[in-house]
Amino acid sequence: MHGIHGILWTGDAHTFPSQQIQRAPALDLVWEPDPDRLPALLPGHFDAAVVDFGEVEPARTAIARIHEVAPDLPVLVRTRAPSSTRLHALTEAGASRLLVVDEPSEALGQDALFDALAELISKRARLHASRKGHAEPVDEASTLVGDSGPMRELRTWIRRAAPSRANVLICGETGTGKERVACALHALGKNASGPFVALNCAALPESLLESELVGYRRGAFTGAERDRRGLVAEANGGTLFLDEVAESSPAFQAKLLRILQERRVRPLGSSREYSVDVRFVAATHRNLREEMVRGRFREDLYYRLAVLVVELPPLRGRPGDVAILAHHLLANLDEQAPPCRLSPQAIRRLEAHGWPGNVRELENELQRALALALPGESLGPECFLQRQGGASTQAIESFRAGSPHETLRETLMRLERQIVSQRLKEHGGRRTATARSLGVTREGLWKKLKRLGIE
Secondary structure, X not given: OOOOEEEEEEEOHHHOOHHHHHOOOOEEEEEOOOHHHHHHXXXXXXXXXXXXXXXXXXXXXXXXXXXXXXXXXXXXEEEEOOOHHHHHHHHHHOOOEEEEEOOOOOOOOHHHHHHHHHHHHHHHHHHHHHHOOOXXXXXXXXXXXXXXXXXXXXXXXXHHHOOOOOOEEEEOOOOOOHHHHHHHHHHOXXXXXXXXXXXXXXXXXXXXXXXXXXXXXXXXXXXXXOOEEOHHHHOOOOEEEXXXXXXXXXXXXXXXXXXXXXXXXXXXXOOOOEEOOXXXXXXXXXXXXXXXXXXXOOHHHHHHHOOEEEEOOOHHHOOOHHHHHHHHHHHHHXXXXXXXXXXXXXXXXXXHOOOOOHHHHHHHHHHHHHHOOOOOOEEOHHHOOHHHHOHHHHHHHHHHOOOOOOOHHHHHHHXXXXXXXXXXXXXXXXXXXXXXXXXXXXXXXXXXHHHHOOO
């Protein structure tokens, strides 16, 4: 599976696979135990759904609720060893794939689950691609929205750099669209017919980064029960996007340098190497030259990656683009009929903001306003950026909410629980997006949720 994929999981609480999902950084999973509440989450940014009930009827109900709103969403159903009646009932209800287990509470067959999801997601992507097969080719650089001077220069640079096979380093603040630029470079390049594979170096623990990159053979380490291709092999003939490469460990950097130098890969536990033809595009929000001086990033790796370098402009450095982006994002986000509109006063307020989170922050702000808006409502300045003005009051109220005998540790845990819960709510329960907004890894967020007792 390439990139991050949204998975909607519905089923009993005791079967929810938190430990297994921690080991699947490509899955951004939202859990909803009540089938009747599924339509409220859809349509959303989901690539597949998992239905995990022990009995047929709740499973059929969940499938029906999902297909009410998202009829094309593939549904994977975990079920006991099916009788012909059970098999027919689930298939007739609309299950795309059945995954057989002995008991509903059985520990997940992790590889079987992930392989089945990968197959469903790939099949759906191929179907969408075939439907667009007769469309005119799109200049991917033109999809980067904005009419400011910096954005026009960026689009020109992308069109010139894309045909080259040279490695690229994309620098820029969080939320400036580094992956969008990487996708445009791939789509306009000579390897456009090959795969585009993304690896977020900040989302994986150090112990898993190397195995994700090069793959492994069965028995290479404890838990390696079958062969697995690495992301370099998956990207062969295409592009491998290494997001937040500055967050990687020295061991990972050494392995990556060797691959860049030799263009050969040896999976863990294997004695054989094989050649790869991959264009590497790396991205970071850090200053890699400063990281090199501090000894946190290899100088030789930097020069291998930074053959072509581009610095993405922050939103505050793109005069006139806030209004253009706001209208563009609102049109894509608003599924109400009639759609909402931005008032001139709202546009002025948005333009006056500094946007430290850049385009991602602007998109979140629009999503928040739309969630509270009525169909066709004109969104005024009062709909936006209210958290800033009330931040001090909110913090005071949070402190007052505790017991007067509360210890410092208890106060800090309560405030941390409130902050994490609020971010989860803002991101619709999506763990990857929440972790990114908090500046922690997905593994770090899972540990934090467990420590704070947040379900």
